[in-house]
Amino acid sequence: MVQHDIVIIGGGPAGMAAAVAAYDNGVKDVVILDREEDLGGILRQCIHNGFGLHKLGQELTGPEYAAVYKEKVKERGIKVFYESTVTAVSPDKIVTARNREGILKIQAKAVILAMGCRERSRGALNTPGTRPAGVYSAGTAQKLMNCEGYMVGKKVVILGSGDIGLIMARRMSLEGAKVEAVCEILPYSGGLNRNIVQCLEDYGIPLYLNTTVAEIHGTKRVEGVTIAQVDANRNIIEETKRYIDCDTLLLSVGLIPENELTREAGIAISPVTSGALVDENCQTSIEGIFACGNVLQVHDLVDYVSDEAERAGIGAVSYVLGENKGSISVATKAGKGVRYVLPQTVHTDSGKDTALFLRVTEPFGKVRFTVTSGDEILATAQRLKAAPGEMEKLIIPAEKLARVKEEIVVTLDELN
Amino acid sequence: MNRDLICIICPRGCMLHVEEQNGELCVSGNACPRGKQYAIDECTNPLRTITSIVRVSNREDTMVSVKTANPIPKGKIFDAMEKIRAVSVEAPVKIGDVILNDVFGADIVATKDVE
Ligand SMILES: Cc1cc2nc3c(=O)[nH]c(=O)nc-3n(C[C@H](O)[C@H](O)[C@H](O)COP(=O)(O)OP(=O)(O)OC[C@H]3O[C@@H](n4cnc5c(N)ncnc54)[C@H](O)[C@@H]3O)c2cc1C
Numbered sequence: 001m002v003q004h005d006i007v008i009i010g011g012g013p014a015g016m017a018a019a020v021a022a023y024d025n026g027v028k029d030v031v032i033l034d035r036e037e038d039l040g041g042i043l044r045q046c047i048h049n050g051f052g053l054h055k056l057g058q059e060l061t062g063p064e065y066a067a068v069y070k071e072k073v074k075e076r077g078i079k080v081f082y083e084s085t086v087t088a089v090s091p092d093k094i095v096t097a098r099n100r101e102g103i104l105k106i107q108a109k110a111v112i113l114a115m116g117c118r119e120r121s122r123g124a125l126n127t128p129g130t131r132p133a134g135v136y137s138a139g140t141a142q143k144l145m146n147c148e149g150y151m152v153g154k155k156v157v158i159l160g161s162g163d164i165g166l167i168m169a170r171r172m173s174l175e176g177a178k179v180e181a182v183c184e185i186l187p188y189s190g191g192l193n194r195n196i197v198q199c200l201e202d203y204g205i206p207l208y209l210n211t212t213v214a215e216i217h218g219t220k221r222v223e224g225v226t227i228a229q230v231d232a233n234r235n236i237i238e239e240t241k242r243y244i245d246c247d248t249l250l251l252s253v254g255l256i257p258e259n260e261l262t263r264e265a266g267i268a269i270s271p272v273t274s275g276a277l278v279d280e281n282c283q284t285s286i287e288g289i290f291a292c293g294n295v296l297q298v299h300d301l302v303d304y305v306s307d308e309a310e311r312a313g314i315g316a317v318s319y320v321l322g323e324n325k326g327s328i329s330v331a332t333k334a335g336k337g338v339r340y341v342l343p344q345t346v347h348t349d350s351g352k353d354t355a356l357f358l359r360v361t362e363p364f365g366k367v368r369f370t371v372t373s374g375d376e377i378l379a380t381a382q383r384l385k386a387a388p389g390e391m392e393k394l395i396i397p398a399e400k401l402a403r404v405k406e407e408i409v410v411t412l413d414e415l416n
Numbered sequence: 417m418n419r420d421l422i423c424i425i426c427p428r429g430c431m432l433h434v435e436e437q438n439g440e441l442c443v444s445g446n447a448c449p450r451g452k453q454y455a456i457d458e459c460t461n462p463l464r465t466i467t468s469i470v471r472v473s474n475r476e477d478t479m480v481s482v483k484t485a486n487p488i489p490k491g492k493i494f495d496a497m498e499k500i501r502a503v504s505v506e507a508p509v510k511i512g513d514v515i516l517n518d519v520f521g522a523d524i525v526a527t528k529d530v531e
């Protein structure tokens with residue numbers, strides 16, 4: 001069996017940034033495994049711009065952002081195993097992969113999980129009606145169009161108004177398709193304002209909130225869909241049913257971290273994020289196994305993926321070198337108005353300022369976040385607006401953290 | 417002129433209202449000056465970066481992604497797309513290679529390497 005110090009599973013933005021950070025912080029024997037023939041992950045198909053504003057200070061397209069990190073990986077001579085699908089990770093850090101040459105087994109000192117996420121499929125949706133051709137997940141359609149140049153349809157309805165749905169509405173319009181509607185079952189869009197303006201309003205595409213696809217029509221190919229409004233319990237309101245003629249339905253109904261390998265390794269998973277439970281160094285419930293990027297929590301900005309991956313890379317280096325990262329840990333908890341807090345545990349004696357990442361439960365106006373432990377307030381922050389689509393970051397100063405004995409709770413209060 | 421728009425400069429997303437008074441644009445609803453500038457630009461000369469793909473003629477089923485090197489007038493988006501659709505390139509292509517010159521004031525450049 002071959003041996004490597006740090007083995008990274010997945011060569012998307014998370015895997016690449018983790019590899020570079022690990023290398024630069026002192027462990028040179030780092031390898032990346034990816035099932036594709038190229039690095040970059042999802043960014044390879046995200047040809048639109050808007051990547052890198054925070055991290056690189058410039059607005060790049062997905063392939064350009066990926067190229068920046070590919071170059072860093074190449075410069076450092078980090079070994080990449082392409083077209084190598086990891087099939088198992090064991091608790092004692094043996095990584096098994098399958099590629100053209102057969103089965104590859106690597107004994108790692110530390111493993112970083114960076115497998116990204118996949119899209120929820122139609123099966124998870126329960127839309128009644130036939131199963132004709134012409135129903136795609138938005139990401140699949142994006143890949144077909146942007147990587148293979150295959151136009152998926154001419155008259156389109158999109159279900160789901162997250163950023164991927166919005167980006168695809170524009171992309172299809174640019175290629176001459178007519179996007180009849182974007183339907184969103186929630187009372188608000190999870191997408192960025194910028195995308196609502198530049199992907200829908202620019203092209204005169206209507207966004208229907210509190211609306212879903214009630215039925216899909218057509219036998220061989222999609223011929224139309226019935227859309228309908230939903231009530232507060234998300235039940236379809238019969239009188240509002242309306243038929244729209246179309247040949248294509250794109251589903252953009254959410255992403256799920258790709259955690260089969262994680263589960264099989266016996267790593268504890270959060271039911272809220274669907275990713276591993278981690279500490280502030282992105283270490284999972286198994287020592288020496290780390291997770292970062294979309295496999296840990298679904299990110300909307302690649303810049304934050306790269307940041308998180310750097311923490312995982314540095315965490316893995318500390319583990320390999322046997323450095324002490326702290327020994328006393330407390331749990332974090334999402335209080336009122338907060339859907340989740342990550343990391344789920346924090347070392348109080350790390351001597352470092354520690355960031356908490358969180359998402360709110362629904363859109364709010366002006367809010368204050370308060371981080372407390374027992375009676376002590378560890379941090380507060382005000383925002384003029386808070387939305388589930390935007391990840392928040394709060395920092396606990398090291399000296400306050402050092403005094404913490406009890407669970408850390410983050411709550412949100414609405415201000416007027 | 418009488419227009420409502422959402423400011424996209426920062427996540428706060430102020431609802432802006434633009435009205436023409438005595439030949440001047442008056443912006444309201446903005447919480448900061450950047451919102452005013454955005455509203456005026458949007459009403460007088462809206463610009464957009466566009467991104468698309470171009471076929472690589474000497475590689476099977478291969479596309480290269482491209483963008484306008486700088487934003488172009490919003491009203492020219494579809495004319496620009498037509499020009500982009502009409503070309504193909506030969507590999508190798510490097511990021512930043514100019515694929516088309518001066519399409520409504522912007523070069524069309526590659527955003528991906530193809531060997
Ligand atoms: C369709 C889509 C569109 C998006 N659009 C945007 C956008 O416009 N702007 C933005 O900022 N963010 C966008 N995102 C968010 C984007 O996913 C993240 O910014 C970023 O790409 C996540 O990086 P990652 O490395 O965690 O995952 P990924 O980019 O998904 O990379 C995961 C990598 O792991 C590999 N892999 C998975 N399982 C295995 C295995 N078992 N063995 C070997 N390799 C494996 C995959 O091949 C892939 O290369 C989008 C996401 C999706 C899904």
Ligand code: SF4
Nearest residue numbers: 423426429430448451
């Ligand atoms: S007006 Fe100012 S505060 Fe309001 S969204 Fe625009 S940039 Fe942000």
